[in-house]
Amino acid sequence: MDYLQIKKADSLHGNIKISGAKNASLPLIAMTILAKNCVSIKNLPHVADINTLLKLLSNLGAKCSSLWGDEENITTVDTSSLTQTKATYDIVKTMRASILVLGPILARFGHCEVSLPGGCAIGQRPVDLHLKALEQMGAVINIEAGYIHAIAPNGLKGCNIIFDKITVTGTANIVMAAALAEGVTTITNAAREPEVVQLCQILNESGVKIEGIETAVLTIHGTNGKLLEIDEFSVIPDRIEAGTYLCAAAITKSELTLNGANAKHLGAVLSKLEEMGSRFTITENTITIHPSDVIKHVKIVTQEYPAFPTDMQAQFLALATQAEGTSIIEERLFENRFMHVSELQRMGADISLNGNVATVNGKSKLSGTDVMATDLRASSALVLAALVADGITDVHRIYHLDRGYDSLEKKLQNVGADIKRLRE
Ligand code: EPZ
Numbered sequence: 001m002d003y004l005q006i007k008k009a010d011s012l013h014g015n016i017k018i019s020g021a022k023n024a025s026l027p028l029i030a031m032t033i034l035a036k037n038c039v040s041i042k043n044l045p046h047v048a049d050i051n052t053l054l055k056l057l058s059n060l061g062a063k064c065s066s067l068w069g070d071e072e073n074i075t076t077v078d079t080s081s082l083t084q085t086k087a088t089y090d091i092v093k094t095m096r097a098s099i100l101v102l103g104p105i106l107a108r109f110g111h112c113e114v115s116l117p118g119g120c121a122i123g124q125r126p127v128d129l130h131l132k133a134l135e136q137m138g139a140v141i142n143i144e145a146g147y148i149h150a151i152a153p154n155g156l157k158g159c160n161i162i163f164d165k166i167t168v169t170g171t172a173n174i175v176m177a178a179a180l181a182e183g184v185t186t187i188t189n190a191a192r193e194p195e196v197v198q199l200c201q202i203l204n205e206s207g208v209k210i211e212g213i214e215t216a217v218l219t220i221h222g223t224n225g226k227l228l229e230i231d232e233f234s235v236i237p238d239r240i241e242a243g244t245y246l247c248a249a250a251i252t253k254s255e256l257t258l259n260g261a262n263a264k265h266l267g268a269v270l271s272k273l274e275e276m277g278s279r280f281t282i283t284e285n286t287i288t289i290h291p292s293d294v295i296k297h298v299k300i301v302t303q304e305y306p307a308f309p310t311d312m313q314a315q316f317l318a319l320a321t322q323a324e325g326t327s328i329i330e331e332r333l334f335e336n337r338f339m340h341v342s343e344l345q346r347m348g349a350d351i352s353l354n355g356n357v358a359t360v361n362g363k364s365k366l367s368g369t370d371v372m373a374t375d376l377r378a379s380s381a382l383v384l385a386a387l388v389a390d391g392i393t394d395v396h397r398i399y400h401l402d403r404g405y406d407s408l409e410k411k412l413q414n415v416g417a418d419i420k421r422l423r424e
Pocket residue numbers: 023026097123124125126127128129130131165166167168169170310311333334376377404
């Protein structure tokens with residue numbers, strides 16, 4: 001297995017190109033199931049989760065082809081030859097976001113089987129809200145032998161759905177199901193993440209009238225089974241990748257410029273970095289961070305967009321180990337998203353956990369050692385800590401990192417980090 005070997009960095013300098021958003025790409029790839037034409041997608045990130053979903057669609061009979069270039073990449077997905085409707089365990093177990101094919105396949109074919117995704121490292125992560133909403137739309141759902149068996153004998157019908165909790169992929173799944181349904185569907189308590197917004201915008205431009213985009217109440221006017229004509233589009237930049245590199249600049253006290261980043265998607269993250277002492281120069285598609293010499297402590301509570309994102313919690317926890325004073329970080333979305341804490345403690349961080357609240361006493365002197373990645377964002381937190389730890393840090397099990405970060409070590413090498421990908 002690969003691992004990353006990272007030496008303590010002097011300051012970093014230069015530019016980092018931000019890739020397309022993984023969490024926008026996944027629903028947008030699933031959305032191609034609703035199209036009658038071959039859909040061209042630009043700016044997909046070159047990460048494992050995208051390859052997994054493209055492989056799943058190919059297994060179902062779709063034709064997928066990708067041209068990965070340095071400057072630009074383009075992927076085409078043609079689902080006109082899609083004949084299978086069963087997403088099997090071998091793929092779904094590696095990526096729970098495979099659940100995103102449930103809504104579109106059910107809407108298009110009237111039946112679908114998807115392996116239950118099961119829990120994951122950060123939490124139990126049920127899909128009950130997805131299933132309850134589809135049942136409200138007329139689906140008959142049975143769960144047996146670890147599979148979701150869904151049929152819609154009379155097609156899906158628009159209705160009024162109120163989500164008990166805000167769910168990102170739940171909202172995406174139901175928006176896509178509603179796109180081909182008969183009649184109008186309203187979703188109240190909908191997720192407002194930029195990734196959901198882009199999905200709605202593209203559907204809206206493809207003949208599915210959607211009102212309330214960017215708000216918590218979406219109204220989707222279904223096409224009653226008529227497939228969509230979807231024009232070529234480009235995936236929005238990855239706000240979590242961008243936030244991660246901003247933390248890399250802040251923790252190493254380096255001035256970096258992110259190219260292709262959208263600051264409008266990073267309001268809560270930029271605000272917290274400013275609280276900790278950083279300043280920014282922002283243009284339409286770049287963010288330059290001017291870090292402070294002294295990192296101030298911070299209080300963070302993770303919540304749904306536009307509040308502070310749970311996907312940035314681990315990275316800020318690593319940054320907080322270098323802040324003067326005591327930082328408090330509360331994780332409200334997932335029940336087990338502090339697995340990076342024990343690895344950071346082994347590097348010398350002074351962190352105590354009480355339920356879903358981490359108290360970080362800074363500033364800690366970190367020492368390089370062998371550490372183990374446990375989930376996608378925990379991996380990036382360990383890389384950030386390694387950049388300021390004395391000596392050498394080996395980060396193992398970086399297959400977690402490869403799920404969501406496109407060419408991380410190359411991007412950091414290009415701004416002066418001493419980071420190498422080696423093989424165990
Ligand atoms: C999406 O996961 C993201 N993944 C996650 O990013 C992100 O952490 C999460 O949203 C929250 O922002 C993708 O977009 C592919 P949820 P998702 O449904 O949709 C509970 C990363 O690092 N819930 O919004 O699975 C759930 O347990 C990944 O890129 C139910 O109870 O998250 C959680 O507590 C990690 N029942 C809360 O809602 C349901 O049916 C939010 O989950 C669905 C969710």
